[in-house]
Amino acid sequence: MANTIAGINAGANCAHVTINGLGERAGNASLEELVMALQCLFDKRHNIKTEFLYETSKFVSNKMGIIVQPNKAIIGENAFGHESGIHTHGILNNPLTYEPINPEIVGRKRWLQAGKHAGAHGIRAMLEDFGIRPTDDQIHIIVEKQKILADKGKSITTAELLSIAGEIMNNSKFEEKFKLYDFHIVTGMNIIPTAVVRLNSDGNDFIASEIGVGPVDAALKAIQKIAGEMANIKIREYKLDSITGGSDALAEVVIKVEDKNGNIVSARKSGEDVVIASVQAMMDAINKIMLRKVLYTKN
Numbered sequence: 001m002a003n004t005i006a007g008i009n010a011g012a013n014c015a016h017v018t019i020n021g022l023g024e025r026a027g028n029a030s031l032e033e034l035v036m037a038l039q040c041l042f043d044k045r046h047n048i049k050t051e052f053l054y055e056t057s058k059f060v061s062n063k064m065g066i067i068v069q070p071n072k073a074i075i076g077e078n079a080f081g082h083e084s085g086i087h088t089h090g091i092l093n094n095p096l097t098y099e100p101i102n103p104e105i106v107g108r109k110r111w112l113q114a115g116k117h118a119g120a121h122g123i124r125a126m127l128e129d130f131g132i133r134p135t136d137d138q139i140h141i142i143v144e145k146q147k148i149l150a151d152k153g154k155s156i157t158t159a160e161l162l163s164i165a166g167e168i169m170n171n172s173k174f175e176e177k178f179k180l181y182d183f184h185i186v187t188g189m190n191i192i193p194t195a196v197v198r199l200n201s202d203g204n205d206f207i208a209s210e211i212g213v214g215p216v217d218a219a220l221k222a223i224q225k226i227a228g229e230m231a232n233i234k235i236r237e238y239k240l241d242s243i244t245g246g247s248d249a250l251a252e253v254v255i256k257v258e259d260k261n262g263n264i265v266s267a268r269k270s271g272e273d274v275v276i277a278s279v280q281a282m283m284d285a286i287n288k289i290m291l292r293k294v295l296y297t298k299n
Helices: 002-009 031-040 050-064 085-093 120-128 136-151 158-168 215-231 274-298
Strands: 179-188 191-201 204-211 233-242 251-259 264-271
Touching (some): 002 031, 085 120, 136 158, 158 274, 179 215, 179 274, 191 215, 204 215, 215 233, 233 274, 251 274, 264 274
Antiparallel strands (some): 191 204, 233 251, 251 264
16 A cells, blocks of 8 residues: 555556455555545545445455455444544544544444443443433443443443433333344254244234244344334345354354335344344344334434
């Protein structure tokens, strides 16, 4: 990348780059990094539609089966994500403290994560995104309660954070609309993968079974069979990354769902069991889009 920029500044009128820096060898300059460097640092003009950089990167990654590392500049999943209290405080007051460009320029959105490093400013911003405005005393209790769970190694989903807020604020409308009671899957060689799930909504149990090309596909289809009609959602994207190595690797699942109005939410979950992580991520995504719909309708 440095050589490419130096060459252009020296008078070169063409640069060879690749999306995500992929190629048959190492050392290729990334299209997305070069474009944004030329545009933001050197005020160079180009014909690239930068708002499609992220979608293009995801397309190439999925088609080639090569995962983009989370900490990669511009298009890495963590490039515009923040958890630590000092980060979220800085970002909310002045995005330039940790983000040299607006995420929307490259087709991204900023996301904040609840967890043991999260502070009051970040948690308040996450809740306000759903129209929830706790008092200072309430936000202090909410932050402490979610930190207690995070310190135990539990990943705090947005739906769980809203549930904590509902408990502290004594408001039942923040509760998860769908709760997973249990599920089981039958799979193996020469067996069609089959999943049975049991969800509860408003005190009523719903059971559904589905088959799929694999256990994850079967489980997500069974969940959609129940919640999909009520929430009017469809899965837009499913991504599975291995965080650690070995047969007991820790996997991270990211699911994006879209409702009939085009609203998109994403959820991520990590765990050693890919199926369980996928189911939990799916449930969180559905609950997020349902809660957003309910809260904004009532507000």
